[in-house]
Amino acid sequence: NAGVTQTPKFQVLKTGxxxxxxxxxxxNHEYMSWYRQDPGMGLRLIHYSVGAGIxxxxxxxxxxxxxxxxxxxxxxxxxxxxxxxxxxxxCASSWGQAGQPQHFGDGTRLSIL
Amino acid sequence: TQLLEQSPQFLSIQEGENLTVYxxxxxxxxxxxxxxxxxxxxxxxxxxxxxxxxxxKLKRLTFQFGDARKDSSLHITAAQTGDTGLYLCAGAGYSxxxxxxxxxxxxxx
Numbered sequence: 001n002a003g004v005t006q007t008p009k010f011q012v013l014k015t016g017x018x019x020x021x022x023x024x025x026x027x028n029h030e031y032m033s034w035y036r037q038d039p040g041m042g043l044r045l046i047h048y049s050v051g052a053g054i055x056x057x058x059x060x061x062x063x064x065x066x067x068x069x070x071x072x073x074x075x076x077x078x079x080x081x082x083x084x085x086x087x088x089x090x091c092a093s094s095w096g097q098a099g100q101p102q103h104f105g106d107g108t109r110l111s112i113l
Numbered sequence: 114t115q116l117l118e119q120s121p122q123f124l125s126i127q128e129g130e131n132l133t134v135y136x137x138x139x140x141x142x143x144x145x146x147x148x149x150x151x152x153x154x155x156x157x158x159x160x161x162x163x164x165x166x167x168x169x170k171l172k173r174l175t176f177q178f179g180d181a182r183k184d185s186s187l188h189i190t191a192a193q194t195g196d197t198g199l200y201l202c203a204g205a206g207y208s209x210x211x212x213x214x215x216x217x218x219x220x221x222x
Contacts, residue, residue, distance in 0.1 A: 004155075033209075033210070035212075040214060041214060042201065042212045042213055042214035042215055043156070043201065043203075043212040044212070045209055045210070045211075048208070048209060050208060056208070058209060090155050090156075092155075097205075097207075097208055098205045098206065098207075098208055098209050098210040099143050099144045099161075099205035099210075101146070101158045101161060102146070102148075102156075102158065102203075102210065103158075104155030104156050104157070105155050106153070106154050106155050107153075107154075107155055
């Protein structure tokens with residue numbers, strides 16, 4: 001049972017570089033979301049999607065892009081990495097909306113130098 | 114923006130002790146979820162409470178949702194070292210989930 005798979009697990013970038021964090025789920029969940037977790041800040045919502053072709057912004061969307069071309073995949077793109085984006089990123093999915101149990105991946109630990 | 118305040122931020126206790134973690138907000142949520150997160154892993158759902166005044170038990174863990182659906186508590190009876198972790202509450206709005214900053218629990222033998 002794969003659940004929610006995030007790749008890569010670790011990444012180091014230089015300021016200004018771009019990259020895509022991958023998230024895939026095999027549970028046919030409609031709702032997917034991206035969070036970042038920083039010390040003392042809890043989990044903050046970056047972007048979310050209620051289904052293929054539909055995305056919306058969360059609390060901290062600046063500097064990030066998302067797309068949802070399939071039900072299974074929800075990639076997060078950093079357009080021009082900044083040190084402030086150093087964080088642990090979690091992808092989550094659920095069969096319904098936000099009020100349903102969220103299944104989280106194990107995270108991507110990203111450092112921007 | 115809906116805010117969830119968790120207290121305490123950090124709790125260090127001995128095995129066998131009881132503890133309560135609180136999650137408070139000025140906003141009403143349709144439901145409230147509790148997660149536990151261990152180092153290097155994503156949060157894992159413990160319970161969802163939906164009805165005001167609802168009480169749910171999960172072995173030694175008791176969860177309560179406030180009558181006005183603005184606050185919740187998690188009580189652990191006779192804590193064990195395996196209870197160590199970060200406990201997060203999350204309130205569900207129309208289409209998003211708002212997380213508190215978490216309570217880090219350390220249970221020592």
